[in-house]
Amino acid sequence: MIDDDVVMDTPEESDLLRRLAALPQEAEPARDLWPEVAARIAAPARPAVRPPRRFLAQAAAALLLFASGVAAGHRWGAAERPARWAQPERDPFVAAAEVQRTGTEYVAALRSLAECRDNSGAREQGREAALSAFYGAANELVRLTPRDAGAGQILAAVTDCRSPEAERPKGRTVRF
Amino acid sequence: MEPALDRTDTAISEPRVSELLVVRARQRDPRAFEELYRQHHRRVYALALRLTRDRGRAEELTQDAFVRAWEALAGFRGDSSFATWLHGLTVRVFLSQARAEKRWAERFEASDDREGYLVEVRRALPETSLALERALAGLPEGARVPLLLYAVEGYRYHEIAGLLGVALGTIKAQIHRARRLLMEVLER
Numbered sequence: 001m002i003d004d005d006v007v008m009d010t011p012e013e014s015d016l017l018r019r020l021a022a023l024p025q026e027a028e029p030a031r032d033l034w035p036e037v038a039a040r041i042a043a044p045a046r047p048a049v050r051p052p053r054r055f056l057a058q059a060a061a062a063l064l065l066f067a068s069g070v071a072a073g074h075r076w077g078a079a080e081r082p083a084r085w086a087q088p089e090r091d092p093f094v095a096a097a098e099v100q101r102t103g104t105e106y107v108a109a110l111r112s113l114a115e116c117r118d119n120s121g122a123r124e125q126g127r128e129a130a131l132s133a134f135y136g137a138a139n140e141l142v143r144l145t146p147r148d149a150g151a152g153q154i155l156a157a158v159t160d161c162r163s164p165e166a167e168r169p170k171g172r173t174v175r176f
Numbered sequence: 177m178e179p180a181l182d183r184t185d186t187a188i189s190e191p192r193v194s195e196l197l198v199v200r201a202r203q204r205d206p207r208a209f210e211e212l213y214r215q216h217h218r219r220v221y222a223l224a225l226r227l228t229r230d231r232g233r234a235e236e237l238t239q240d241a242f243v244r245a246w247e248a249l250a251g252f253r254g255d256s257s258f259a260t261w262l263h264g265l266t267v268r269v270f271l272s273q274a275r276a277e278k279r280w281a282e283r284f285e286a287s288d289d290r291e292g293y294l295v296e297v298r299r300a301l302p303e304t305s306l307a308l309e310r311a312l313a314g315l316p317e318g319a320r321v322p323l324l325l326y327a328v329e330g331y332r333y334h335e336i337a338g339l340l341g342v343a344l345g346t347i348k349a350q351i352h353r354a355r356r357l358l359m360e361v362l363e364r
Contacts, residue, residue: 016327017327019305020312021327023305023309023328025219026219026222029300030235030299031235033221033239034210036239037239038206040239041206041209
């Protein structure tokens with residue numbers, strides 16, 4: 001193989017490289033992946049490069065909110081329930097119930113945040129965390145029902161909400 | 177229904193059609209972008225499958241790469257072909273996700289379903305050498321990805337070093353070690 005350096009290959013190594021280079025380079029996915037791509041690009045264009053620190057902050061905030069929800073769930077009497085999400089094989093009805101339960105907790109956590117005394121920094125943090133979690137949920141919803149136009153519109157709308165940098169007050173980005 | 181793209185001018189060569197598609201996609205024409213997707217998704221999926229060694233993750237990576245391409249098309253200056261640019265972007269998305277997963281490892285269950293991967297290889301790459309794919313997939317991560325990019329995808333040492341963010345000498349050593357390991361596995 002031609003490269004920027006002269007590499008002395010043994011005949012065996014050369015043969016191996018030839019075999020690797022001859023491996024097929026095209027594979028058809030088992031399903032059509034385009035509808036989900038189409039749904040995602042239907043959202044208004046986001047900045048080409050998102051600052052990684054900002055992404056980390058959002059992810060950390062989302063995780064914090066999620067952990068708070070789990071902690072609150074335990075405190076409110078869910079402590080005796082087994083950790084079902086650790087099971088490898090899940091009953092879809094149980095999984096659906098879990099979605100409903102955690103969704104309720106998510107809404108309750110948001111309501112609780114909204115009822116807090118005004119603290120614009122905390123509210124901004126909560127908003128970012130809520131949008132990050134919602135964005136993740138919308139992505140999963142599109143994966144769950146890729147041909148559902150409604151799910152695609154939800155994802156597009158959430159993506160739109162998260163995108164405009166100008167809407168966010170400067171200097172309030174939460175750093176972890 | 178309106179045709180996806182007017183390609184009645186048969187005097188236009190395929191590369192030229194691709195260039196026109198890229199121009200139209202940069203102007204935010206989703207139909208042109210879909211045409212680009214149809215032209216390139218098999219190549220991207222094959223790369224994604226070998227990078228991730230997992231069908232589900234390869235599907236996600238393929239989709240993420242095209243979404244990222246749509247977002248980043250404005251920055252595509254045509255210095256290389258669209259295909260080259262897209263493949264490099266796919267690798268960068270993979271590396272970015274792999275780093276994020278490492279950072280957030282507690283959120284993900286480690287999945288290394290080698291047999292599941294080989295089932296997908298058999299289905300998606302029926303002409304391939306299964307023994308070679310198996311041996312390649314079994315290499316340690318630090319050896320597998322550089323060798324895959326070098327020997328299968330045709331990247332050069334300095335390009336791989338740039339993509340992975342490591343020194344040129346390190347990449348050469350990793351690829352050398354990967355080749356040795358691969359030969360040992362194949363000789364067993």
